[in-house]
Amino acid sequence: MKTPDRFAPVEAALAQAHQNRAVPPPSPGWQKRVMAGLRLPGAQAADEATPLFVYAAYATTALSFCFVMTALLAGWHQPTDSLAWLWLGDASSIQTLLLTY
Amino acid sequence: MNAAPQESNESEIVRRVLAGETDLFERILDAHRNLVFGIVSRHVPVQEVEGVAYDVFIEAHRSLAKFSGQSRLSHWLSKIAVRRCCDYWRGKGRRREETANPLDARQTEWLERLAAASSREEFEREASRREAEETLDWALGHLGEKDRMVLSLIHLEGHSVAEASELTGWSRANVKIRSMRARHALKKILLQTLEKKT
Numbered sequence: 001m002k003t004p005d006r007f008a009p010v011e012a013a014l015a016q017a018h019q020n021r022a023v024p025p026p027s028p029g030w031q032k033r034v035m036a037g038l039r040l041p042g043a044q045a046a047d048e049a050t051p052l053f054v055y056a057a058y059a060t061t062a063l064s065f066c067f068v069m070t071a072l073l074a075g076w077h078q079p080t081d082s083l084a085w086l087w088l089g090d091a092s093s094i095q096t097l098l099l100t101y
Numbered sequence: 102m103n104a105a106p107q108e109s110n111e112s113e114i115v116r117r118v119l120a121g122e123t124d125l126f127e128r129i130l131d132a133h134r135n136l137v138f139g140i141v142s143r144h145v146p147v148q149e150v151e152g153v154a155y156d157v158f159i160e161a162h163r164s165l166a167k168f169s170g171q172s173r174l175s176h177w178l179s180k181i182a183v184r185r186c187c188d189y190w191r192g193k194g195r196r197r198e199e200t201a202n203p204l205d206a207r208q209t210e211w212l213e214r215l216a217a218a219s220s221r222e223e224f225e226r227e228a229s230r231r232e233a234e235e236t237l238d239w240a241l242g243h244l245g246e247k248d249r250m251v252l253s254l255i256h257l258e259g260h261s262v263a264e265a266s267e268l269t270g271w272s273r274a275n276v277k278i279r280s281m282r283a284r285h286a287l288k289k290i291l292l293q294t295l296e297k298k299t
Contacts, residue, residue: 013227015258038159
């Protein structure tokens, strides 16, 4: 088992090197720059607002659901006009649906 | 010892910063600057430490409302620092020009001397050389940002899987698998280098 023996000291030395990495002190103006950065518009302490596109996605999903349900219910008593026919590519039912909505 | 008063003081500062007293954030900066610099300097190049530490505090301030107060502020900041370091390497992308090159002769010779070290003194002498850090950076450069972070936390810093999972926000199973895979990759890279030479 030559391989593990060769790697063990290497791994130990690398861990030691990692632990001994120098920690640079912040430059004199660093803290002032951070405090100035906090006052920029994007850095205000607040609850992060939900992005607008999330609301847009909810609205689109809800509208699509309503549209599909209405179409299905509207075609319930007239099977040839239902969405099932639309999906099958029946041109006349597409026309009927377009005229209906 | 004085953990409770310190915690309540921290919570009070956080509450007041959220109420609009931004200047009070400087107390958080004073108290935790060394901690953040310590974490960041172990994970990004030395010339980038200030920039990443800056981002850590800006993000901490922006998401201060999410600080629940259930854990210490230092722990919460540590998690942000670890995530920011990961983001740094993700931002660097897959540009691996520096790692595409093999180790130079000086670093390869160091690796050989280290692998062949027969005494503790010899090992310590070699481990403290500059080549150790250079070789480590070169080898870590071959890993993706997540593997790199997990390997550093577990195998180089000695954190447990649970601690690494807590710091990174990844599941324990994910951390464990990544840790094993990353160590295997590191071993392969370094042993291949040694074998090429011999």
